[in-house]
Amino acid sequence: MGAGGELVDEQLPAAAEALGLADDEDGEAYASEAWRVAVDTGLVEVTDPEEAGGPDEAEETAGSGAAGEAGAGEAGDGAGTARPGGNLALLTGGSPQDVLAIWLDAFETVFADAAAPYVDDLEALVGEDGTIDFEALDWDPEGEAEFLEGVLGNLYLLTVSEGGAGEGPVPLPALAASMVVPEDMGEPTDAVLEQVSDAMMRLDEQFRILEPVGLVTYEPVDEALMVEENTEGGTDAAPAAEPFDEEDVSRYGMVRLTPLGLYAIRTRMLEAGLTAPAVGELADKGADVLLDGIAHYPQEAARAETTGWIAGRAAQDAARELLAAARGADAGAPLRRLHAQQALSLVGADAEPAVREVLDDRELGGLARVWLAERGAADIPAPPESMIFWLAVDTIAAHLDADGDLEELQDLIEGLTGRHGGFFEAVWRVDHPATADVLDAMGRLHRDKPTAKEARKAAFKARSRA
Secondary structure, eight states, X not given: OOTTSOOOGGGHHHHXXXXXXXXXXTHHHHHHHHHHHHHHTTSEEEEOGGGOOOHHHHHHHHTSHHHHHHHOOSTTSSSOEEEEOTXXXXXXXXXXXXXXXXXXXXXXXXXXXXXXXXXXXGGGGBOTTSOBOGXXXXXXXXXXXXXXXXXXXXXXXXXXXXXXXXXXXXXXXXXXXXXXXXXXXXXXXXXXXXXXXXXXXXXXXXXXXXXXXXXXXXXXXXGGGOEESSTTTOOEEOOOOSOOOGGGGGGGOEEEEOHHHHHHHHHHHHHTTOOOOOTTTTTTSOHHHHHHHGGGSOHHHHHHHHHHHHHTSOHHHHHHHHHHHHOOOSTTHHHHHHHHHHHHTTSOGGGHHHHHTTTTOTTTHHHHHHHHHHTTOSOOOOOOHHHHHHHHHHHHHHHHHHTOOHHHHHHXXXXXXXXXXXXXXXXXXXXXXXXXXXXXXXXXXXXXXXXXXXXXXXXXXXXXXX
């Protein structure tokens, strides 16, 4: 072995053979990388040549399976020794958490490789004294690592966010643009598009490195898209970051986090203090934690989380818990009630007795009637007028807090005002904490100017009354 515990060139053929890679043209390179990862993760322990023991120790180590075949030098040849590391037994005898911890260490090693600079001509950087001139690389290690962290974080969010990729792959141009194009920029400038192209090619290299460790599945950029910077034997350049045909999007590179990748990136995001939702983590929590938690989930993830939560409870128990958690006059209560209503839609008909228990509750009676009506239940009492308008204020407040689609919110507002004659004369009197704020919002958002003016007048009355 080399001084750093790496396999030397003479050992690579045997290592590739031991790993079944002898017939692969890149087998020796893969074997070298596998050995280095095994050393970094504690699956193999190496002894520096200067610290190696005598012939007896070397002979014993040389018989230790593939590690001995590929890594140990002949007894006494001063090449260093290798033996199974302490973590090796954990791969077969440890807990799932032990195995995941080892894999995370492997990912850290490969992440460092991906964040390292790509060098076409390493010899050109070697000085007369035999050392590498790293300053000539113009490499910012912290900046490169931070950029790659950001890319993987964005890939996670694009995967789990509402309207994102879900289980499908993310186009490389979209991922590169998420790191380069400012959020408030309309049409990207040529300079920004060039930055996106450069980022795409850097990411193409990095994902090729990250794929073998199991973090992502990756379909590389089609080399046919490369363009010549000049016509006289020019150099390869990045594919132009121009709008592309959706049918050809895969040619620009497609990347998807594997389940292991989702686990790894989520772990890193949580360690950094960031929000990284994962379906299933709220199943054993109370309904209050569920309703607050799913407020940050995309729609499909929230539905899956809620379904799992309900599955562990009897229908009536689930309904009672959800309804109890939905009560409150705090600022977050309207959105909590909206999520409770959505969660109740997933509870079976057996929950009807529990739902009927809150029909007279001002905060919950409206959503209880909606639940019963959706199931075609009989004998649903008509709500008092005060409950109708209280529910209207609560519903709009929830949608304002949810920060959803503006046009949908406008349709909701206009639908409510259109169905009820004298709407604003009744609503400004509603004893709801959000009444004035809701009326202000209606005044801003209603597309009919006279109606919007009525809403603003009603908001003034509501504040005067308070």
